[in-house]
Amino acid sequence: MSQDKPDIKEILVTVKQLLESIANKSKGSERYDALCGAFLLSVVDRELDFGERQDESQSGELQQLLWGEGSLSDLYRQFCQQVRAGELDEQWPAAFDFAFKQVVDKVSVTNPKYLAEMHRTD
């Protein structure tokens, strides 16, 4: 990762400010597109903050739940296939809890304000 300035976070803030300023001066689809662009950069910003930690934690939980190994995407695939096939029915509370935690992680990145009070960390 480059040590030069501006760093990734600063670049994101800079472009996000530009998009917000375009949105403030625009109407209709141009305004909406600019707001969507700013929103997506916020998602990138939060994923940079939380993504790695969430991946590690989910990976550990899935390895334990599935008795399996592999990349996180492999583990997701195994989990989803086993849930659908009913192979995790006997561990339903644990399977549900993992899925729920994974969803809360995703919403924390996409739009943390959407979470109910009980799941907010801010």
Next chain:
Amino acid sequence: MAELTEQQALLDSIVAKLELALQRRYGQAARVENVSIATLGASNRTLLFDLVEPAGRRRLVLRQETLKSEVSPFISPHDQFEILKVVYRHGVLVPEPIFELEPQDDLDVGYVMACVEGETLPKTLLNAPEFEVARQRFAAQTGEIFAKLHAIDPSEVAFLEKVVDSVDPLAAQISRYDAYCEYHPGLDVGIRWLENNRPKDKPRVFVHGDYRNGNVILSPDGIEAVLDWECAHIGSAMEDFGWVCLRAWRFGNIDQPVGGFGPRDEFYQAYTSNGGQAIDEEEIRWWEIFGSLRWAVLNMMQADGHISGVRRSLPFACCGRNTSMIEYDMLMTIKGHFT
């Protein structure tokens, strides 16, 4: 600028063909005036225009299908037009169907219907002071509309029996989800819950399939017309109840389950007092959870349009990440935290 010119050229071409299509049906004197674009949307293109004849002027709507996808969840424009004719005949509040496009019109597939004046933007409907009366009436009016719709003999729309959502709506959603080859633990847990808690079979009725805040035209006095019949099929009446109460369609007014407008009791009472079948609240809850799966898959469809390059769009890119919030609604409803 190039994009604007391209859009104008497309619009000019459509209007020229539309005028010829109208002249074939209403005589050489027919003209098109006052064209405006309602949507150049993800799945359809909608233009408003005046049909001008020597006898007078009438505001109409041209609706053309633009979504070309092998996994389209929408019924054909031909079937939509047939449905409009049936429900219009039964007095359901819909725009009058005028004519269906034919190959010689060279306007793709679609139809022309009457224009109904009013507002469809959900946030305007939920917040603007002039819609206060309409807001108060929405839940009960929707109950009345559902009662009338669900009373239509499904044999009048027998062609809908072949729609996959009529055969097994859950299997239909799972098949669409699988087509995108994405793995969402939240959705799969939700699917397993839905499979293990399927409601008992109910009488099969004609359901709208996409009745929600955003697909209904309101005037300050109340509901004027029900739009967007492309998800119509045959199924449980409770499916329509679950969809209109989906959290996503409350647009932030989460304490008003019926589209963000009103309470469930007024809605249910209006339905049963107008001849609708008994309400099954547990089944409605099942359909709300099902509705989250369906809405998540529709968002994946929009994101796929962006990622595949077929319909590049920033809002569609956002749809892909929005699925997480829909999954959250789904699991929170299963846990009993959301109602």
